[in-house]
Amino acid sequence: QVQLVESGGGSVQAGGSLRLSCAGSGYVDISSCMGWFRQAPGKEREGVACIYTAVGSTYYADSVKGRFTISRDNTKNTLSLQMSSLTPEDTAMYYCAASFSGLWSLLRPRDFSYWGQGTQVTVSS
DSSP: OOEEEEEOOEEEETTOOEEEEEEEESSOOTTSEEEEEEEOTTSOOEEEEEEEGGGTEEEEOTTTTTTEEEEEETTTTEEEEEEOSOOGGGOEEEEEEEESSSOGGGOOGGGOOEEOOOEEEEEEO
């Protein structure tokens, strides 16, 4: 059983930075794609970024390219998301997720089987 626990959320002013972390336990190896998703109130969950370590691939939503960086430490089974130049539109609950199959470049929530409980990110103007 895979368990994912996020941390690092909080409140920040526009233009600021935050770093999210996700600790994974269970069978999460380099054959999986680990990613970040977010969901704002009244909106659907959307993909933010995903990293497939086995081939060194990363995928980003257009809205975060150049501002967010996803990374993964396979030795510690942790996933991180460095977020910079934050805007109020980035305000959402952020979720860590893991997938073992799917079209990961599309960042579709339905391709991810395992989810954390989420951590809130609030960006004020």
